[in-house]
Amino acid sequence: MPQLNPAPWFAILVFSWLVFLTILPPKIMAHSYPNEPTPQSTEKPKTEPWTWPWH
Template identity: 75%
Template sequence: MPQLNPTPWLAILVFTWLVFLIIIPTKVMAHAYPNEPTTQSTEKPKKEAWTWSWY
């Protein structure tokens, strides 16, 4: 019963986790977004009172 032999499956598991932990994060972090978000100012805009022409 070759399914119970852990030798090839352990190597496959280790190499798979190495790919997930080393190769994939570096490729994801190297991705450049074309539109970088800009920070908004923390100042609140001044509110001006409305002038009603009929009041």
């Protein structure tokens, strides 16, 4: 049963994780979004009460 021999599969696992952790993050972090978020003000806008004609 070759699946139980950990020698080649462990090396493939370690190598693939090294590729994922060294090559892919800089490529992902270099991506720029077209709409950068703008910081919102923490002040609440002043609201005016509505005058409803209930009568």
